[in-house]
Amino acid sequence: MNKSFGDYYLPTRFQYVILRQYFNKINAVFNMPQGEPVFTKTNIRLRSIINNLKPNSNLILLSIYMLPENKIIRNKIITKMIKKKIKLHLVFENTLINKAKDFKKINEILKLNKFSQ
Amino acid sequence: MKNSEVNFFIKNGFFKIKLQHNNFLYLKNKIKDTLKKQLNFKKINLEKFHKRIRIEELNDLRLKVFKKINDDNKFKQNTYESAKKFIHETVGNELCSSDINLSIQLPGDKSSLLEMHSDFFSGESLFQINLWIPFVNVKKTQSMFIINPADSLKILKKIKYDKNLNFDDINKKFKKQMRWINLKLGEAILFSPNCLHGNVVNCEKNTRWSINIRYKNIYSPCGKERNEKKIGSFYTLLNPKAVTQFNLKYDFDEITN
Numbered sequence: 001m002n003k004s005f006g007d008y009y010l011p012t013r014f015q016y017v018i019l020r021q022y023f024n025k026i027n028a029v030f031n032m033p034q035g036e037p038v039f040t041k042t043n044i045r046l047r048s049i050i051n052n053l054k055p056n057s058n059l060i061l062l063s064i065y066m067l068p069e070n071k072i073i074r075n076k077i078i079t080k081m082i083k084k085k086i087k088l089h090l091v092f093e094n095t096l097i098n099k100a101k102d103f104k105k106i107n108e109i110l111k112l113n114k115f116s117q
Numbered sequence: 118m119k120n121s122e123v124n125f126f127i128k129n130g131f132f133k134i135k136l137q138h139n140n141f142l143y144l145k146n147k148i149k150d151t152l153k154k155q156l157n158f159k160k161i162n163l164e165k166f167h168k169r170i171r172i173e174e175l176n177d178l179r180l181k182v183f184k185k186i187n188d189d190n191k192f193k194q195n196t197y198e199s200a201k202k203f204i205h206e207t208v209g210n211e212l213c214s215s216d217i218n219l220s221i222q223l224p225g226d227k228s229s230l231l232e233m234h235s236d237f238f239s240g241e242s243l244f245q246i247n248l249w250i251p252f253v254n255v256k257k258t259q260s261m262f263i264i265n266p267a268d269s270l271k272i273l274k275k276i277k278y279d280k281n282l283n284f285d286d287i288n289k290k291f292k293k294q295m296r297w298i299n300l301k302l303g304e305a306i307l308f309s310p311n312c313l314h315g316n317v318v319n320c321e322k323n324t325r326w327s328i329n330i331r332y333k334n335i336y337s338p339c340g341k342e343r344n345e346k347k348i349g350s351f352y353t354l355l356n357p358k359a360v361t362q363f364n365l366k367y368d369f370d371e372i373t374n
Contacts, residue, residue, distance in 0.1 A: 002342060002346070003343075011344065012239065031176075034238075035239050037237075038239065038240045038344075039238075042277070042278070042279065042280045044282065045284070047283050048283035048284040048285060070280075072280075
């Protein structure tokens with residue numbers, strides 16, 4: 001993602017460094033991902049990736065703040081991930097989400113952080 | 118450039134050029150020599166390279182060659198010289214440029230795809246030109262595709278506003294708008310990376326080798342996003358002219374600010 005996410009901004013080449021390291025850690029093959037278009041908030045790339053993921057796959061995001069800001073889009077994505085039993089890795093938050101109830105906590109975390117801004 | 122060539126570019130988003138022979142030869146030989154050293158091969162046949170390497174080994178090799186060609190100033194200079202006249206005609210003659218990207222597409226390889234995109238997806242400038250040079254004859258899926266500016270804009274509007282559309286839908290729906298670039302050895306294209314472009318799985322018999330590099334006028338606007346796609350972190354100064362050098366030396370700008 002070539003724009004800020006949450007309170008973070010990290011040039012993509014360094015995002016790749018972190019992702020590559022994380023992929024190594026979990027013994028997965030790293031292929032250079034394509035980024036989200038900066039001019040839209042529809043999260044088309046993330047939605048396309050999730051659509052193509054096979055059931056029980058892993059999805060690795062640098063941060064929870066890479067999930068859609070728009071709650072409707074976010075909830076659609078979360079529902080799809082739950083349905084496909086996707087394991088969601090959030091690198092900055094050091095969290096692995098693989099249960100339906102944990103997916104629901106995503107909205108809570110995002111909301112709580114909005115309260116404290 | 119003739120008016121007809123400018124009009125062709127405006128309508129289609131690209132134009133074909135013939136590269137300066139000696140510069141092109143330098144680039145091709147440099148890639149082949151680097152491969153020989155890396156792999157300890159005596160001969161390199163770029164088109165049939167897929168017969169000598171496994172897909173799993175490809176990205177490591179690509180990164181090694183990428184580093185070698187980007188560390189070599191002569192490579193960068195020869196790339197520029199090979200199309201200098203046309204680059205000047207399109208974005209001016211006081212330039213900065215990106216790294217040189219290297220793409221290797223073995224037949225059937227799904228791991229080296231660059232899906233339909235525009236370079237400003239990642240916040241790059243709207244005012245750059247992309248020089249795309251293949252090192253083998255290319256046609257159809259072995260090549261790259263580009264979508265003309267008018268159709269690109271239609272699709273980009275959908276990408277911007279449609280919350281249900283995904284890239285698979287777009288690829289299927291707009292397949293007919295993809296124009297495949299057929300080029301012979303020694304030819305290249307200059308294209309506006311604002312237009313949607315990319316590649317698909319190479320379904321032809323031969324491997325594709327290509328490089329691409331962005332050129333931008335030093336004084337044309339960068340992208341609006343606050344990101345690293347700026348001079349120093351993404352673009353390198355290529356040929357600052359006397360007045361730029363003068364003002365870099367003396368801080369007149371601090372007086373007027």
